[in-house]
Amino acid sequence: MNNNNNTLSESVLSTKQKLSFLWIFAIANYIFCDFFTLFNPESLNWENIELKQSFLLSFAIIMQLPIMMILLSLFLPYKSNRIANITIGLLMTIHIGLLMTIFLGLTQFGEKFLQYIFLTLFGANTLHYIFFSIIEIATTLAITWIAFNWSESGRKRTF
Numbered sequence: 732m733n734n735n736n737n738t739l740s741e742s743v744l745s746t747k748q749k750l751s752f753l754w755i756f757a758i759a760n761y762i763f764c765d766f767f768t769l770f771n772p773e774s775l776n777w778e779n780i781e782l783k784q785s786f787l788l789s790f791a792i793i794m795q796l797p798i799m800m801i802l803l804s805l806f807l808p809y810k811s812n813r814i815a816n817i818t819i820g821l822l823m824t825i826h827i828g829l830l831m832t833i834f835l836g837l838t839q840f841g842e843k844f845l846q847y848i849f850l851t852l853f854g855a856n857t858l859h860y861i862f863f864s865i866i867e868i869a870t871t872l873a874i875t876w877i878a879f880n881w882s883e884s885g886r887k888r889t890f
Contacts, residue, residue, distance in 0.1 A: 746881050750804035750816050750874055754797050757823070757870040761794065764863035771859070797823055809883050816878035824871040831864040 744752070796819050803815055 746877065747805050747812065749877060750812075751801050753870055753874045753877070754800045754804060757867055757874070758797050758801070760863050760867050760870065761797070764860060764867070767859045767863075793826060809881075813878050813881050817875055820871045820875035820878060824868055824875065827864055827867045827871065831861065831868075 800816065800819050804812060807815060
């Protein structure tokens with residue numbers, strides 16, 4: 732006798748699990764983007780930037796937020812879970828969007844920002860960064876969307 736009679740409701744992830752897995756996916760993209768950037772010295776023009784401990788600490792705190800969300804998405808109760816995912820999802824979307832424009836444009840080229848953005852979109856030296864950033868933004872927007880549309884009565888409902 733086959734006891735493997737999975738119904739649709741048994742095989743679909745809960746909203747908490749979906750959110751947690753999406754945070755893992757976002758973090759994997761953050762890590763791989765930074766890793767690939769190390770292979771492109773043109774992307775790391777740090778000659779005029781002094782890396783202070785406070786600068787590094789601020790980025791460590793920002794990157795700790797999505798790491799925390801892996802667990803918080805699973806263990807927080809509905810209301811605080813929803814608020815945390817919407818808030819951190821939007822914060823990370825804005826953070827990555829600003830990094831994509833400011834880090835790649837303003838810090839390296841100053842007043843030639845728009846020209847650089849155009850060259851970046853059609854050039855080859857930072858295409859990996861744009862590729863990963865688009866995936867990261869889409870993922871954090873998906874997290875925000877799922878959390879925003881998550882209803883308390885639908886907590887146990889599967890999609």
